[in-house]
Amino acid sequence: MQFTEQPFLPVILGADITAYSHVRAFHEEYNMKSLVLSQKQAKIISESKLCENRVIDNLEREDVLIENLMKVGKEFEGKKKLIVLGCGDWYVRILIENKEKLSPYFLIPYIDEPLLNKIVLKDKFYEICEKLDIPYPTTYVYNCGEENDLNFTFDYPVIAKTANSAMYHYAEFPGKKKVFRFQNEEPLREMLNNLEKSSYNYKFLIQDCIPGGDEFMRVLTCYSDQNGKVVFASLGHSLLEDHSPGAIGNPVAIINEQNPEIINNAIKFLEYVGYKGFSNFDIKYDTRDGKNKFFEINVRLGRSNFYVTGSGFNTVKWIVDDLVYNKKFEGLTIADKEVLFTVVPKQIILHFVKDEETRKKIKKCYKEGRIAYPLNYKCDMSPKRAFYVWASFFNQFRKYAKYK
Template identity: 40%
Template sequence: MGHKDFLPIILGSDENAYGNARLIHETYQIKPLLLCTRLLIPTMHSNLFNLVQVDRFDHDDVFPGALLSILEKHAVPNKKIVVIPCSDYYASLLTRHYSKFKGLIANHFISEELLNTFDTKDKFYKLCDQHGLNYPKTIVCEPQERENALEQMDFDFPIVVKPENSNAYEYLHSEFEGKKKVFFFDTKEDYLKMVRSMNKSDYSGKLIIQEFIPGSDNSMRVINSYSDENGKVKMMCLGQPVIEEYAPKTLGNYAAIISRSDMELYQQVKTFLEDIGYVGFSNIDMKYDNRTGKYMMFEINPRLGRSSLFVRAAGLNMIKVLIDNVVYGKDEECVYGEKKGLWTNVPKAVLQKYVADPNLSKEVNEMYKQKKVLRSLWYKEDLNLKRMLRIARYNYGHIKNFRNYYFKKQ
């Protein structure tokens, strides 16, 4: 089994893209192609991939043509091309334009019809209703209703407010004072202040207003899965976030995760994914509600997440299960994450200072002692002086962000 059998192409240049390049290097000792508009810090000064920069590659009018010419250039008999999107918009571009690449990409993606049933939170909750999954009480608010949306609230403060898709291009590129990925409000006045600021921007999407499920970051759960083209789930791994990020642009992203196991939850999510005919990688966020003992679903993303290396910390390999399936045609039983490991995107100092739960804190320290800690961007095989300096600075930025922005979400 040589590397002559396939060529991986990674779309994106963030932590997620780096994590996948690293997994490919570790497993197959080959360099994927990395396609992006520009390098972000996580992939700078790296020797793990061959870079192809394409201006406006993430735009609908550029993407299909640009990807097609790259696929055609690299297409050779008996070598399969596997494409790995690392953001929601690349995943959605692949889904929408897949037919244009016929025969050139070995792996499959979900259909546009399926994507349209969950690409915004309000649609995803309808899907949850149909499949008996729980989710928080929610108001979906049209742009013109923002100021008086709270009049229809049948739940109490505190509330959580987020754009219908915080990773959507339109929200990422809108500008207004106080912009965040997720907002937490204790009063109507605070909510209105943000909304009036947002109304001055060109963001015209819906807002999701939700009851806040009590519990801090460690009540969150995330499941990463891989489903083959027949919709059968082949790998699942559950993670418990230890802490999330707090800087406004990354608020709500997981900063560190301990891998867990919960067979009942695995079965529930597996049944759901197989019932809807899901294909490819998925990433489902939820929160454990200790008032009811139920898991409340938040969203599903059609790709691996930027924290997906927590699956590797659990001893599993999401890229290998994909390659085994689409390149080598293996069809094996579903593997469930059961081992414990710690993945972190922030320095140890941050975890020691901000993980409040004493049991978790003890567990984190144990993981460090047992050397069961994985950091996405720190990979021994890919350290040169420039990269080390860049990553050290990036880590220091995390320490500073926590100092400036951390707050308790209780």
């Protein structure tokens, strides 16, 4: 396979579908090979022809990650501009906290630490939403290590989730999940007691459970340039989310749509705080009051970011144009092509999606070939890699049978 020499090199941290989405995006746009650093070997990455995969034990430890990034920086010093992308909140936080040390070698497309601490902690995020009159779920803040009365202004069932994803990643306790749903106080108390015994010592959020299934969710990806101006927005309608405990809430099927109200609220937030780079919002429509409520902001491209690239708006091009070529953007580009992003088979999507109009859209996308499955990249499907890609794809039948 022939590649085109570029003045820059992507250095991608992780080996999941997020990492491969980045690898594929760089190859699609620039016909180039990426460098992937990962803690473990994953066949979707290690068997790819589009990247070099260096497996490093304990890469999630800050000292190990920084040491190896410095080695890479010195290896390519004076040869390439290095763009480092983290595929997990913990990686991104380490990159941000070590910007001063890494910046001589890397372009780091993330916000600075003070702003990170201001917005990525969900309780702080909601304070800004309140100030800007942006809808968000009614929330009770549980303070770990303190007395909490658990007196809410809303009824059960409730949703419980971390306010600090990076810290929560390292916490270990019985029954740990990304997001919890409780029907009454007893199991909620039990989970909080277990949480208190772990390494996690920040706040935990207990929220009003907005009615409706996965199909009421939206995901919004925006890019803000070096001047803090939002220049791109892509809204997706989440049709189905991952139901397994460790990944619950991750969209697995998204269809592009447009909604000026949602996009304008995001722009209001991002430009108010002076945001730069990619941002990703989780939003849910509340049928009780007709409002689209913002759940959180992620300061990196999310796991399902290929819904953007797959619809014709390559994510990494925004980063390269802005940080490598210092391009001046004009106006706001809104993604307007309807494509179905999916990492699960058609039968699973149609089993869970009941709305007839949405089902028609899904079937039309399949009929017209407007499907984006990031791992299925024709030029990178050796027999061995193809086996792992399709095994992962069809394993979803077993997964959704278990976690309905």
